[in-house]
Amino acid sequence: MDRLYFDVAHLFAGGLVLMSFVLLYQDRLSGLINVFTIHAVVLSLSVGWQAYAQHASHLYVTAAIAVIFKALIIPLSLQNMIERMGIHREVEVVGSIGVTMLLGIALVALSLAVILPATAAADPLAREDIAFALSVVLLGLLMMVTRRNAVSQIIGFMSLENGLILAATGAKGMPLVVEISVAFSVLIAFIVIGIFLFRIRERFDTVDVQELDRVRGQSR
C-alpha cells in the first residue's frame, strides 16, 4: 500500500484526537459548539479519505452525513437553542484543566497500549486508526464525566460517537457502517433536540440554568 494512504489517514485520525483535546478545555458553550463543528469536519475528511483509499463508495455517504448533519445542522440548532435559552455566554466550570489534560493523555496512552499489541495481525491501516478511535472514544467519555451541563454532555457524546464512526470506517469492508451512522444520527437528533430540551423548555416557563441543572440528573 502507498505510504501516502497511511500518512493522510493518520493525519486526519490524529487531527480528530487533537480536536478532542481542544474540546476538553472549552469553557464556553458557543466555543464548544464551534470546536465540535471542526471535529465533525475532520471526521468527514477522514471518512472521505477512507472511502477513497478503500474504494468503498458507500463511505462517502457516511462522510456526507458527518458534514451535513454534524457539522451544519446540529451545531446550528444547538447554537440557536442555547441562545434562546440565554445560556450561550455561560462560563462552565470544567474543573482543573491541567488535571483533565493529563488524564486525557493517560487515556490516549492506555488506548495505544491496549490496541496496538492486540491488533498485531490486523491490517496496519486499520490498526492505528482503531487506536486513535479508541482515544477519541475515551476522551469523549472523559468529557461527559467532567461536564455538568446537558448541552456539553451531548457534545461529549457526539465526539465519542465520532470516534466510533472513525473505528467503523477504519475496519476495512465493514458492512452496515452507513446504517450505523444513520442510527446514531437518529439517536442524537431524536432524543437530544426533539424530546429533552424541548420538554425541559415546555415544562419550565422560565428556562434558567438552575432549573436545567436540577433536571439534568447531576444534582443528587
Next chain:
Amino acid sequence: MTLGNPDLASLLLVIPGVSALVLAALPGYRRSAQINVAASGLTFLSAGSLLFQRPVPGLYLFVDDLNIVFVVLSTFIGFTTSAFSASYIEHEIATGKLAPAYVRFYHAIYQALMFAMNLALLANNIGLMWVAVEVATLTTVVMVGIYRTPEALEAAWKYFILGSVGIALALFGTILVYMSAQPVLGEGNDAMVWTSLMHRAASFSPRLLNVAFVFLMLGYGTKVGLAPMHAWLPDAHAEGPTPISAVLSGLLLNVALYAVLRFKMLLAVNAAAISPGPLMVTLGLVSLIFAGFMLYRRDDIKRLFAYSSIEHMGIITFAFGMGGPLANFAGLLHMTMHSLTKSAIFFAVGHVAQVKGTQKIAKISGLTESHPLIGWGLVAGVMAIAGLPPLGIFMSEFLVVSSTFARQPLLAIPLVFGLLVAFGALLMRLIEMAFGEATGRSDKIEASMVPLFAHLSLVLLAGLYLPPHLVAWFQNVARLLG
C-alpha cells in the same frame, strides 16, 4: 435474504412493526389498548409456532435453540404486560396523570419496543443486533420520561446518558469482533453473521477477541444493569409507567444478557482466548452483594424491586459465568423464573401505587387488609422473588448454589451471603407493606389480576414440577452455552 420471505421469524417483526404504525395513527385510547393486547398476543402466538417449525437461518435473521427460549419468554411477558397495561393506563387517564395524546404515543412506542427486542434476539448479524439494542434503548428512554415530571426527566436523562455510553462501548467491541473475523472470513457481511462467526471463531485472533469481549461485557453489561454500571436502572424503573418497569426488568435486561451470552459462546469456541467466566462471575457477585445491601436503604417501592432486579441479574450472570451444563441450566431457569416473577411483582406494585397514590414504602401498610387481592398477590410475588420454597426461584437458586458448591465451594460463600442479605431486606419491607393496620389513602380500583396470577401460577408450577420436555430443552441449550 430472509427478510423478503414470509416466514415465521419475520412475522415476529412485522406484527409489532405494523401495529406500532397503526397505533401511532389511531386516536382513542381504549381501542389502542385493545389493539396493543391483540398485537402482542399475535406476536406471542407466532413465537410459539417457531417451536414447531423453524425457519432456515438467513443473512439477517435466524432462530436456534438459544434465542428461541428468549423469544418465547419475551413475547409471552410482552403479551401479559400489555393486558396489565390496559387496566393500568385506564386508571392513569382517569386520575389525569397521563393525557390521552400521550397514551396514543405510549402504545405506539410499546409496540416499537417489542419490535426492537425481537429484532435483537433474532438478528443473525452482530451489527444488526447492536442497532436493535440501540433502538430498544431509545424507545425505553422516551417511555421513562413520559410523565414529564422533573424526576421522570432526570431519570430519562440519566438513562439516556448511561445507556448511550453502554451501547457506544458495545459498538466498539462489535467493530473489534469484525476486525478479528475479517482476515479469516474476508471483507463484508460474512464477518458479521453469527452463524459463520461461530463456525470459524477458532481461527480468529485471540488477543483482539479478548479486548473486544471486555468492551462488549462492559457495554451490554451496562444494559443488563450490572454493578457498577447500574446507576440508570433504579431511576428508570421508578419514574416510568409501571408496565414499562415490568418490561424493562422482565425483558430488556434479558435481551442485553442474551447479547453477552452470544459473545461468550464465540469466545468459548476460540481456545486461545481468555475464558469470559471469571469476568462474569466477578461482575455477577459484585452486583448481587451490592444490590443486597442497597435493598435495605430503599424507601420507594419501585426502586426496591429495581434493586432486586440488579441482584437477580447478578445471580444469572454469575451462573452463566460459572458455565458447565448444570450452572447454565440453573442460569436459564433462574432467568425465566425471574422474568415471570418480577413482572408479576411490578403488576402488583403498579396497582398498589395507584390505590395508595404514592410509591413511598413508609406510606404503604396493611395492604392485605385493605386490598386483599392485590395485597396477597404482592405477598406471593415477593415470597417467590425472595426464593422461598416451593416456588420456582427457590428451585433455580438452589441449583445455582449447589452447582457452585460442587465446583468452587469458596465462591458459594459470597453467593449464599448475598442471597441471604437480599432475602432479609425483601421480607422486612414486605411485612411493613402487606400487614399491620391499613393507613393513608385507599382508592378503589378495577385491577386486572389475571396477568399477575398467570405468572405466579407458572412460577409455582415450575417449582413443583418441571415438564420433562422443558428440562430436555433447557439442558440442550445449556450444553450449547458451554
